[in-house]
Amino acid sequence: MNFFSESNIQELQEMFWKNFEKSLLDLKNNEHIYIGLSGGTSLNYFYEKILKNFKNIEFEIRKKIIFVFVDERIVSLNHKDSNYKQIKDFFLGKLIDQNLINQDQIISINYDIENIADDYFSKVPYIDISLIGVGEDGHIASLFPKHILLQSKEKKYLSINDSPKKPSHRITISPEMIKDIKYGFIFFMGDAKQKALNNFFDNNLIYKDCPAKLINNTKNVFLFTDLKL
Known part of the structure; x- marks a missing residue:
């Protein structure tokens, strides 16, 4: 694991960019580079x-990048709870405005169909680079502590209808999909995440207690925090 702890946000951003850019360069020969994004403000x-x-980023790499979501709330794309809306408003829409990506490089859910998770997995069969924020309880994506989805052995997107956080209906990457991520970037940002960070490094806890520990199954892990252990 690569661990970066820095109270100076600008320095933490620089350390992140250095490793993110290197990850893209390592994947430059891929046909596509799937980058999984998380909602919330901590990222x-x-x-x-x-x-x-x-x-x-060199053009030959930029045109291969496909932005996807590690989880999504089952709401319309213009709903305030939509990860797509939040991230597009803050970030992806500005890349489009600058002609650096096009709309086809963003894969959103089709919330009007029955099997939303299966449909999304058909479009997003794997994730190369993930940017995952951690919740106060240690959850990542929509995988929550002690939830039954943590027992899944399926390598696909999963549906969740009883999320402890609203809205209750969501889709999420499965624990098995996390194993195939090549570069896992994970973020514990803000004082409210101190307990989650402590739990992450607590060897007496397992991933069912702190789902963020699932990131340790990825091939390359980069942990960023503005907190101290």
Whole structure:
């Protein structure tokens, strides 16, 4: 694991960008580069850094990037709870406005069909690079502590109808999909995440107690925090 703890946000952003850019370069020969994004505000510093530097990525890499979502709330795309809306308003829409990506490079859910999770998995069969924020309870994506979905052995997107956080109906990457992520970037940002960070490093706890521990199954892990252990 690569662990970065820094109270200076600008320095933390620089460390993130250095490793994110290297990850893209390592994947430059892929046909597509799927980047999984998380909702919530804790990643905004890092989306901001990508936005500022995206134009410096060589064109042959930029055109291969596909932005996807590690989880999504089953609401319309213009709903205030939609991860798509939040991230597009703050980040992806500005890349489009600058002609750095096009709309086809963003894969959103089709919330009007019955099997939303299966449909999304047919479009997003894997994730190369994930940017995942951690909740106060240690959840990642929509995988919550002690939830039955943590027992799933399916390598696909899963449906959840009883999320502890509203809205209750969502889709999420499964624990098995997390194993195939090549570069897992995970973020514990803000004082409210101190307990989650402590639990992440507590060897007496397992991933069912702190789902963020699932990221340790990825091939390359980069942990960023403005907190101290």
